[in-house]
Amino acid sequence: MLACLGASLGLAPAHLRGPAARLALGRATRAFSGPRQAVIEERLASAFAPLHVVVENTSHGARKMLSPTASAARAVRRKEDESHFKVVVVSEAFEGKRLVGRHRAVNAAVCEPDGSLGFHSLEIGAAKTPAEWELDSAVPPSPKCAGGDGRGMSR
Numbered sequence: 001m002l003a004c005l006g007a008s009l010g011l012a013p014a015h016l017r018g019p020a021a022r023l024a025l026g027r028a029t030r031a032f033s034g035p036r037q038a039v040i041e042e043r044l045a046s047a048f049a050p051l052h053v054v055v056e057n058t059s060h061g062a063r064k065m066l067s068p069t070a071s072a073a074r075a076v077r078r079k080e081d082e083s084h085f086k087v088v089v090v091s092e093a094f095e096g097k098r099l100v101g102r103h104r105a106v107n108a109a110v111c112e113p114d115g116s117l118g119f120h121s122l123e124i125g126a127a128k129t130p131a132e133w134e135l136d137s138a139v140p141p142s143p144k145c146a147g148g149d150g151r152g153m154s155r
Helices: 002-008 019-028 035-048 060-066 099-110 130-135
Strands: 052-057 084-090 121-128
Touching: 035 052, 035 084, 035 099, 084 099, 084 130, 099 121, 121 130
Parallel strands: 084 121
Antiparallel strands: 052 084
């Protein structure tokens, strides 16, 4: 994630400064990226042509997998290991839109064609314009989810 942040601030070589390169660079720095996370990243990139995008899997199983005590048995991914995501999107497409409109646009981009979310929880950590991001790139920490860890999902 730090490499992705550095690239978005112009700290990477010129060949790593395009949106697709930053997206690939961000993927390369994560320990786990499942198929649902990849779909979310692609949808956000397609919808907003972001200057900066981070999709973080905050699911209960994904956090366990990253711990040093994770067993080899946990290496098998389950659907509930991709149930919670936090996204940060910086795009010129947000220019002139109020926060609620930005969040609605992010939700619409991530939703399935039938309008459903397809997973348990989407947290929008930030949806900013490049100028806003330059002034303040802080992303608040995530609250604990009170709605479960995705077990029993019907999808």
